Amino acid sequence: MDTLLRLLVAIGIALLVTAAAALVLHLVLRTIARRERWAAVLSRRTKHPFRSMLLVALTWAAFAASVPRNAEAYPWRDEVSHAFLIVTIAVGCWLACEIAIFLEDLGLHRYRVDVPDNRVARRIRTQVLIIRRLTVAVLVIIAVGAILLTFPGVEAAGASVLASAGLISVVAGLAAQSTLGNVFAGMQLAFSGSIRVDDVVVVEQQWGRIEEITLTYVVVHLWDDRRFVLPSTYFTSTPFENWTRTGSELLGAVEFDLDWRISPTEMRTELDRILGTSTIWDGRTKVLQVTEAVGGLVRVRILVSARDAGGLFDLRCYVREEMVEWVQREHPDALPRQRVQVTQGREAVGKARPRTEEQDASLFREGDERSALFTGPIQTSGIRPEDVPPAR
Template identity: 60%
Template sequence: MFDWHSWLGLAASVAIALAAAFVVAVITKLIVVAATKRREWPRALTSKARHPYRLLLAVIATWAAINFSMPGMDWVDHAFLIALIAVGAWFIGAIVSFGIGLGMGRYRIDVPDNRVARRIQTQLAIVRRLAFAVIVIVAAGSILLTFPGVQAVGASVLASAGIVSIVAGLAAQSTLANVFAGVQLAFSDAIRVDDVVIAEGEWGRIEEVTLTYVVVHIWDDRRMVLPSTYFTSTPFENWTRSGSELLGSVEIDLDWRVSPVAMRAELDRILARTNIWDGRASVLQVTDATGGFVRVRILVTAVDAPTLFDLRCFIREEMVEWLQTQDPAAIPRTRVQMVQSEQRAESAPTSETHTDQIGLFTGSAQAEERASLLTSSIPIIETDGRRD
């Protein structure tokens, strides 16, 4: 008769148990696929949970085979219990990840008008992280409680739980504040994944929301990591809070000879040539006329912030081209008034000279002429070698 309690019997028991686990895994897969034909989610479930499920079946089958062949081995039972808890936590985590991923897949954020989808994506991402944290903590605690020494210490730890919780709360005050802020952000709808925000003076999109920090993808491909408390305690701009449509302006300083009517007609032609304008609003107004210039402001709308930026640049380029070719008189000029000659004329003396005393050689033009005759050189005439 075959001895199942020998090493050979142990090997045979383990082999049979593993074969049975493999058969159970195959049957489970066939049942899931047959029950959900023409659907995509069974493939995702199989991909997520295949390895932990098979490993879980293998651990259970091997443990049962060892207990059948060689019962009473406490250290083996302890080791397999720890392995069962760890693999079971892995399997539960895979199921949770599949379920949350299935929900996130139904809400796409790469489509227009995705405000609800972005909110759901953010909340599900936070829930997934919370679930993973709870699973890991529970599994680690369960493994520790399998050791007799930890069980003995557990009573005293629970007795002083109030003091320990106070000390831990004070020590991890900033961390806990970020955790609570992360949960608040996820469920208060203040920010969502793919929201366009202005934080710390930088324009970017919310790329990731975690329990303790938020990653902002800045427009030049930098990443700014901010604590979750930043978005609960610091004012910031959210450009897609209730919708992604935005209104933007283009301001140009021009000469006084510009024609707003002609510019308004050209703006209509420019917008008719592009498909990035959403057609909601287009306004051209003269908002200022001081300092020698006329300020023209153009208001246009677009479906989102990146499209609005491209539209503003396009309008600015087209207007510059039109001003250079069609209305050069509207190009700004700096005017300078020459007043130097007028100042000299005002400061020059008049032809009439008024003096208190008029003498023989001073005081009048005739006196000055007589003085010049007397002070000029006298010619000397030589005759016959003599000077007269």
């Protein structure tokens, strides 16, 4: 009873100390957060793991101080202490992961992606996100290894494990070949710069933005709010289009097939007016050219530019609509036409006259006579012996 009472008192003290320490730390970080934004982020990230870590550590210390080392009276003391050790390692791994994520977020805070020229920021964000996942994976592996080493007998089995490590690595490599390929491909994508988070890409004839890059797959947010999930090896082995590789500015074309009566000069004047009233056009490119004039139609191509892919699509639609209305309103004679020339031949051409029975009979009779020349008996009368050539 004395031991149980001491244990309860020690656990109560541990709870009070945990609450007091958490309150003091919260007030300190709250005071700093009034001047520094990172303090609020740190408090939000580490609040729960820090309190859990402190509570487990103090409770373990209270248990160790209250329960004496007596194997006969307290045979369960070592098992409980072992459980406290495992929980401490797990909570410590949780706290370390949150601190690592906080430090990475602190570095990302200086690189904003909500600005027009965010190519460097998107590259840094992609690399940091991959490093974050690697860091968390390494910390979890270390924690699991530390927990396994706390069990008796694991140290003795280490020699046999190391002896068979070569064979196991070969088997594991063959079994997880595709997975490891995706992992290395994800790391290559993160540090090569071929794609970054928020890049505009065209994959499998689908237009979208890179939403997430992991160690094994890439998520593409398509224009119609669908998500296209592709393995990381796809972007290292298959050609794809990256519209924001070096910059977000893009060129787009609008084409028209019009009649020869259209005036390209007047169309250029109208294009100047349309782009002058547009807030999407970035002012870099404005070209109107006649690219083809064959087959009875004139093909007019307009090149315009915008700050990003979404703005370019809207700008092309806007220019197309305004030009269609202008042609209908100002030059209806320039609308595309198909010219067909219809001619009527002589009346006798193409008319079949019915044949009479006498004509059909004479036709077949003449045919029978011609056939008899080739299939009838050979006439030998009138042939003299001297006309026959001698046999050789």
